Amino acid sequence: MVIKTESDLTPAVLAVMNRTEDPRLREILVSMVAHLHAFVREVRLTxxxxxxxxxxxxxxxxxxxxxxxxxxxxxxxxxxxxxxxxxxxxxxGQTETSQSLLGPFWRLSSPRVENGASIIRSETPGTPL
Known part of the structure; x- marks a missing residue:
């Protein structure tokens, strides 16, 4: 396929992505290219x-x-x-997840704290936020 204009590009790339053998990988790549090209057009990336x-x-x-x-x-x-x-x-709709990301404050063997409680373990001056 000859790409002559900007509007020819996305279909050409999608045609290549559609040759991906694994169906799930093909779905991901096709969607990623379509959304990425749409983003570039939307923001008019220089x-x-x-x-x-x-x-x-x-x-x-x-x-x-x-x-x-x-x-x-x-x-x-x-x-x-x-x-x-x-x-x-x-x-x-439950707010908790069975899996949870280990955030930046996770530490092995840390004491359990209830949601909303402070994770500070030392006397810290000032008003709590």
Missing amino acids: EVEFREATAMLNEIGQLHTDHHNEFVLMAGSLGVSSLVCLLNNGDR
């Missing part, structure tokens, strides 16, 4: 902005180690990790 965004993603990738995953942290900041957890573990 070439400078694209370079800045890819530089940021590259930097995040370089910060990754065996013990520190910046992409997971970014996904958490964007709410993606929580959304995946809730979609896969929520139970008909």
